[in-house]
Structures are given as C-alpha cells and as structure tokens.
Amino acid sequence: MNRPEPPPAPREAAAPSDDEGAPASRLSDWVFTKDPRQRLRLGQTALANVIMVGCVLLLHAGADAQGPLHHWIWPWTALALGGMVAVFAVVRSGISLRWRDPSIAMFQMLFATACGAMAYVLAGPVRSAALPIMAVVLMFGMFGLTVRQLIVAAALTLLWFGAAGLYWVVHSGGDPQVITVEKINFGMLLLMLSGVCILTARLARLRERARRHKAELEAALEQNRLLATQDALTGCLNRRAMMGRLAQALSMSARFGTPCSVIMIDLDHFKRINDVHGHAAGDEVLRAVAELARGSLREVDALSRWGGEEFLVLLPSTAAAEAVACAERLQARVSGMRLTQLPNDLSLSFSAGVAAFKGADEPLPALIDRADRAMYRAKQAGRAQVVCAQQE
Numbered sequence: 001m002n003r004p005e006p007p008p009a010p011r012e013a014a015a016p017s018d019d020e021g022a023p024a025s026r027l028s029d030w031v032f033t034k035d036p037r038q039r040l041r042l043g044q045t046a047l048a049n050v051i052m053v054g055c056v057l058l059l060h061a062g063a064d065a066q067g068p069l070h071h072w073i074w075p076w077t078a079l080a081l082g083g084m085v086a087v088f089a090v091v092r093s094g095i096s097l098r099w100r101d102p103s104i105a106m107f108q109m110l111f112a113t114a115c116g117a118m119a120y121v122l123a124g125p126v127r128s129a130a131l132p133i134m135a136v137v138l139m140f141g142m143f144g145l146t147v148r149q150l151i152v153a154a155a156l157t158l159l160w161f162g163a164a165g166l167y168w169v170v171h172s173g174g175d176p177q178v179i180t181v182e183k184i185n186f187g188m189l190l191l192m193l194s195g196v197c198i199l200t201a202r203l204a205r206l207r208e209r210a211r212r213h214k215a216e217l218e219a220a221l222e223q224n225r226l227l228a229t230q231d232a233l234t235g236c237l238n239r240r241a242m243m244g245r246l247a248q249a250l251s252m253s254a255r256f257g258t259p260c261s262v263i264m265i266d267l268d269h270f271k272r273i274n275d276v277h278g279h280a281a282g283d284e285v286l287r288a289v290a291e292l293a294r295g296s297l298r299e300v301d302a303l304s305r306w307g308g309e310e311f312l313v314l315l316p317s318t319a320a321a322e323a324v325a326c327a328e329r330l331q332a333r334v335s336g337m338r339l340t341q342l343p344n345d346l347s348l349s350f351s352a353g354v355a356a357f358k359g360a361d362e363p364l365p366a367l368i369d370r371a372d373r374a375m376y377r378a379k380q381a382g383r384a385q386v387v388c389a390q391q392e
C-alpha cells in the first residue's frame with residue numbers, strides 16, 4: 001500500500017539548502033533523510049543496531065573459545081551485522097514506504113530475537129547475558145508493534161530460546177545443574193516477555209485514548225470555528241464573518257476595477273408569521289429562505305444573516321443590473337415556496353435593496369447603508385419588490 005509522504009516539517013522550510021549548513025548536518029540529512037518520519041524510523045533502527053553491535057562485541061569477549069560451536073561465531077557475526085545493515089538500507093531506500101509497516105518493525109524484532117537465541121547457543125557459559133539484551137530488544141517492539149504482533153514475537157522468542165536451552169540440556173548429557181540453569185533462564189524470559197506484553201497493551205490503550213482525545217479536540221475546534229463564523233439557525237455566515245468577506249471582496253474590486261454588488265433582503269410581514277403561526281414556523285421560514293438562496297447563488301457569492309429576518313448577499317464581479325436580476329429571481333422562488341408548518345395559500349415575499357460598489361472611494365459601511373436605504377424604499381413602495389440604490 002502506498003503511503004502519502006508526510007508534509008515537510010516547518011523547521012525544514014526555513015532550513016538552509018543542500019549546499020549550505022554544517023557538514024555534520026548534511027551528513028545527518030544524507031544518512032537519515034530530511035523527511036521527519038523517515039528520520040524517526042531510521043533513528044530507531046540505528047539505535048537498535050548500536051545495541052546489536054554491543055551484543056556482538058560482548059559475545060566475542062565472553063564466548064567460550066573452546067566451546068562446541070565456537071567456529072559458528074564468525075558466520076553468526078556476519079549474519080547479525082549483515083542483517084542490520086540490510087534492514088537499515090531497506091528503510092533508508094524508501095522501498096518499505098510502500099509496505100504496511102515502513103519501519104519493518106516485526107521483521108526487525110524477529111531477526112533480533114532469532115540472533116539472540118543463536119548467540120545464547122554460541123555464548124557458552126556467559127549465555128545468560130543474552131536475556132537482558134532480549135528485554136531491551138522487546139522494549140523497542142513496545143513502540144513499533146501492535147499488541148497482537150508483540151504476542152506473536154514473544155511466543156516465537158520463547159520457542160527459539162526454548163530450543164536453545166534444550167540444546168544445552170542435550171549437550172550436557174542431562175546434567176541436573178544445567179537443567180536447573182536452563183529452567184531458571186526460561187522462566188526469567190517468560191516473566192520478562194509477559195511483562196513487556198502487559199506494558200505494550202497498556203501503552204496501546206494510552207495511545208488510543210490520546211488519539212480519541214485529539215479527534216475530540218479537533219471536532220471541538222471545528223465546532224468553535226463554525227460557531228464563530230456561522231449563524232446557528234440558518235447555517236449562513238454571521239455578520240462578523242460577512243464583514244470580513246465584504247472587506248476582501250471590495251478590496252479586490254477596487255484593485256482590479258471589477259464590479260461588486262450587495263443585496264439587502266428583509267422578509268415582509270415576518271412578525272405576522274410569528275404571531276399567527278408560531279415562532280417555530282418563523283424559524284422554518286428563515287431556514288427555508290436561506291436554503292433556497294444558497295441554492296440560487298454562485299460559488300463565489302456569499303450569503304449572511306444580517307439581523308433577525310434580514311439577509312445580506314455579496315455578489316462579487318456583478319454589476320447593479322445583474323444583482324437586481326438575481327434578487328428578482330430569488331423573489332420569484334421565495335414566493336413559490338411551500339412549507340409544512342404554513343398554509344399552502346400563504347405567500348412569502350421580501351423587500352430588497354441592491355447597491356453596486358462605487359469604487360475605492362466608497363467605504364464599506366456606506367455601501368451597506370445605501371443597500372439598506374434602498375431596501376426601506378422597497379418597503380415604503382409596498383414591499384415584495386427590489387429597489388436599486390443608483391435609481392434613487
């Protein structure tokens with residue numbers, strides 16, 4: 001599965017180009033890449049490799065030179081070091097990015113524990129030292145593996161170390177002292193692995209909780225953002241958000257010399273609807289008008305609830321005549337609207353005032369004021385009509 005590359009970290013945006021920066025930092029970028037997630041994966045792998053090198057050195061220092069399998073120590077060393085380099089190269093090359101687990105943590109875990117079990121056989125009298133090293137290896141798994149994966153890795157580790165212990169029992173010819181040592185070592189490993197599995201399960205629960213909290217926080221932030229910009233009843237922009245959109249549209253219009261118009265809409269006799277049919281019916285009318293207007297406007301237009309039963313529409317790149325036509329189209333649709341909470345013969349209408357932006361000399365409040373006054377003229381002229389401010 002192809003995973004999308006994470007966005008570059010902000011730190012990198014300001015980072016010097018490839019030819020700049022200290023040589024150490026360039027080397028670090030070359031080895032660990034500049035991608036923050038790859039750096040994390042490669043950093044973990046490199047740390048695991050350092051521990052593995054330590055293991056190799058310890059084995060060479062403590063292994064019994066006269067031991068039965070001593071001649072296998074160098075092939076084992078080649079396998080352990082070669083495997084480490086190969087894992088690092090695969091992760092660094094980016095090939096593993098196409099896989100489900102780009103850090104190939106499960107493979108790393110199984111490889112390290114299998115090498116550990118082999119070292120247990122090769123180490124002779126100092127073999128017990130392999131056990132704490134396995135604890136460290138499994139701790140790496142706590143961060144990279146799921147609980148199920150870690151249980152599988154722990155079971156295989158037990159199997160491998162069980163076989164290695166059996167080797168020592170058979171090799172000693174059933175020496176009771178060796179049997180006791182192997183039993184104790186196996187028991188220690190079992191306890192250690194159980195502890196790591198329990199801790200991993202706890203860590204997974206904590207991670208899940210943190211993920212849930214993050215999702216809840218993001219949802220709450222989104223809700224806040226909506227509350228700050230939207231009118232709760234109609235879902236239109238609220239007055240504050242609309243002021244921002246208006247200021248932006250007017251500055252574009254002034255800069256590029258394009259037309260821009262606004263329509264102030266006020267529902268007619270709305271108080272009567274509330275009084276006769278109830279407040280809930282009034283709310284339904286407001287929602288329905290907003291819905292209808294939203295569906296009638298272009299993507300670039302903006303609709304806001306300006307006051308109780310007042311809406312303000314912004315029409316960028318629109319001259320007065322087109323804005324009047326738009327308002328009249330909307331008027332025709334509103335008058336044909338049928339709502340469940342209102343009688344079918346009840347006809348709805350609005351009075352609208354259109355004002356076209358005069359240019360850079362006209363402040364925003366003046367434009368809104370002209371649209372408002374045009375709307376009042378429409379009211380005075382008998383309602384259910386559109387008046388254009390320039391025609392006054």
Ligand SMILES: Nc1nc2c(ncn2[C@@H]2O[C@H](COP(=O)(O)OP(=O)(O)OP(=O)(O)O)[C@@H](O)[C@H]2O)c(=O)[nH]1
Nearest residue numbers: 266267268269270271272274279280282283308309
């Ligand atoms: N249902 C409902 N009514 C509201 C809301 N906001 C304001 N109103 C009502 O809208 C009515 C507006 O009444 P008026 O300002 O007298 O205007 P009108 O009755 O529409 O008369 P004209 O504008 O002159 O045609 C008032 O009764 C307000 O209570 C709201 O959110 N929901």
